[in-house]
Amino acid sequence: MPSPTSLSILRERPYRLLWTARSISALGNALIPVTVVFAVLRSGGGAVDVGTVLTCHAVGQVAMLPVGGVWADRLPRKLVLMATDAVQAFCYGLLAVMIFLHQAAVWQFAVTYTIAGMAMAFFTPASRAVLPELVAAERLQPANALLGLTDSTTKVLGPALAALLLAVSGPGTAMLVNAVSFLLSFVLVSRMHLHRQARRSGRQHFFADLRDGWQAVARRRWYLANLLAWGVWNFAIAFFFVLGPVVMEDGHGGATAWSVVMITGSVGSLVGGLAALRYRPRRPLVITNAAAMLGVLPPALLAPPAPLPVIALGVAVTFIMTSLVGEVLATTQQQLFPEEILARVSSLDWMISLIAMPAGYAAAAPVAQFLGTRTTLLAAAALIGTPCLLLNLLPGVRSVRRLPDGTIGIEGERDTAATRPEATTVQ
Structure with missing residues (x-):
């Protein structure tokens, strides 16, 4: 088990808020890989439609990663994290409503899940880059490790919890749970005060920043x-x-x-x-x-x-x-x-x-x-x-x-x- 020194990073309130926010949203998001497959199938889609929806999400994320990296360096990273939480809460909340109303079509899954993937492209680089603004350099590894351990844990628990929700209620409930997890994450990140902010270089053309x-x-x-x-x-x-x-x-x-x-x-x-x-x-x-x-x-x-x-x-x-x-x-x-x-x-x-x-x-x-x-x-x-x-x-x-x-x-x-x-x- 980790030593008390390893876990002492949680005594720092800004990091503790980020870790709690990431833990909640990661568990909610871990429900989705299983849930979205059965949501598409129960909405009348087939194997090709499932593949299309999953591909759209992956393509959206990969295509927007360079954009997300630039803007996570241009804007305050706390703001970027809050914006991605808000977008994903909206996307999964919208999917939940469409499922509950039996109005979800395959193309709606594809579009909404693509937007969620694009939001992740902003979240991922911002989430890693914000850590040096929260903790001292010598404490970065336990800070990263605790976040990684939480992600691994949610990936184990998520599919089992998704299966339970699918059996008891249906995919709409799992989507709604994920939407709420991002809303909670938004609130926690909004309360996070950075020890300092990285200096921003002078604004220039997007491709110059990327280069x-x-x-x-x-x-x-x-x-x-x-x-x-x-x-x-x-x-x-x-x-x-x-x-x-x-x-x-x-x-x-x-x-x-x-x-x-x-x-x-x-x-x-x-x-x-x-x-x-x-x-x-x-x-x-x-x-x-x-x-x-x-x-x-x-x-x-x-x-x-x-x-x-x-x-x-x-x-x-x-x-x-x-x-x-x-x-x-x-x-x-x-x-x-x-x-x-x-x-x-x-x-x-x-x-x-x-x-x-x-x-x-x-x-x-x-x-x-x-x-x-x-x-x-x-x-x-x-x-x-x-x-x-x-x-x-x-x-x-x-x-x-x-x-x-x-x-x-x-x-x-x-x-x-x-x-x-x-x-x-x-x-």
């Missing part, structure tokens, strides 16, 4: 390589999620076995979140890239396939790693880049991840048909491990260290913009 943020990443090619390698990781791990059920269904335990694998993965995420509250590596990027090589376990173990307990253990270890690594990487990003461009940097990070995994989902089956399932899974394992191994050969990756004061900086840089949160330029 400046992304060029800050491109100037550090080793950091851009790190982001792209994690994109490759997400692309390759998607093959496991697509081909895993196929392998299990082919005489290796079927749906029950796959459920066991997914449950152990969820437990692993929670364990990794707890570990992130305490573990602060001296070389963040070196350790995270070395740990990421554990991602080879799920596809490699599935290829023979190994016995179910072995596969489940490998997945649990991988999920522990991804949960832990995710919070370390978020903290590193928040301290390597100036706060006034942090949302744009974060939006690029999220966009790479959100594009890579769906691309892997789409590619898995055709590649497996061409190469065979076993060869495809082994190739996916190689695609996961090789970039992680090569990244640690880059001097820039090895130069990122935890400093004596507990913050993260670059070895050899003194008083530079990249290692000071209050800075306004990037070295």
Whole structure:
């Protein structure tokens, strides 16, 4: 369990309000992936319609991430968070009303769910970028870890709660619960007083702002390589999620076995979140890239396939790693880049991840048909491990260290913009 020191971050009222708001809205939002599928089906839609609605949401989010990153750097981030809460409360409230009145059509689901996805594109970079304005730099990792642990917990509880609401009442109730969760989040965030606000640079053209943020990443090619390698990781791990059920269904335990694998993965995420509250590596990027090589376990173990307990253990270890690594990487990003461009940097990070995994989902089956399932899974394992191994050969990756004061900086840089949160330029 996390130590009292790890949880002491909750004594800081601004962070406590953000954490409570995020916890409530995350639990409400965790109801939606299951709920929206059955809402579309019960409104007369079919499998194609479900796919269309889910795709619209994903496309809306990915397309608007660059826009969300720019505006989360231009505007006070508290205001951006409140606006996204309000938009999502309206969207899910509207869907609930349409369902209760039996007036919901597939196109209405698609449009409303797309708008909700677009709002998430503003929320995601703003939510990460606002943390340095709430807590001291040396406390960023427990702050990130506690939020990540909450997200992992809600993803475990959300589907079960959604199933209960669907059985007892119907999809309209779950939609309404989510709308209320965003309203509560809006109220809590509105009461959040920032310790300070990041300085805003002079307003310029949108594309100039976008270019400046992304060029800050491109100037550090080793950091851009790190982001792209994690994109490759997400692309390759998607093959496991697509081909895993196929392998299990082919005489290796079927749906029950796959459920066991997914449950152990969820437990692993929670364990990794707890570990992130305490573990602060001296070389963040070196350790995270070395740990990421554990991602080879799920596809490699599935290829023979190994016995179910072995596969489940490998997945649990991988999920522990991804949960832990995710919070370390978020903290590193928040301290390597100036706060006034942090949302744009974060939006690029999220966009790479959100594009890579769906691309892997789409590619898995055709590649497996061409190469065979076993060869495809082994190739996916190689695609996961090789970039992680090569990244640690880059001097820039090895130069990122935890400093004596507990913050993260670059070895050899003194008083530079990249290692000071209050800075306004990037070295």
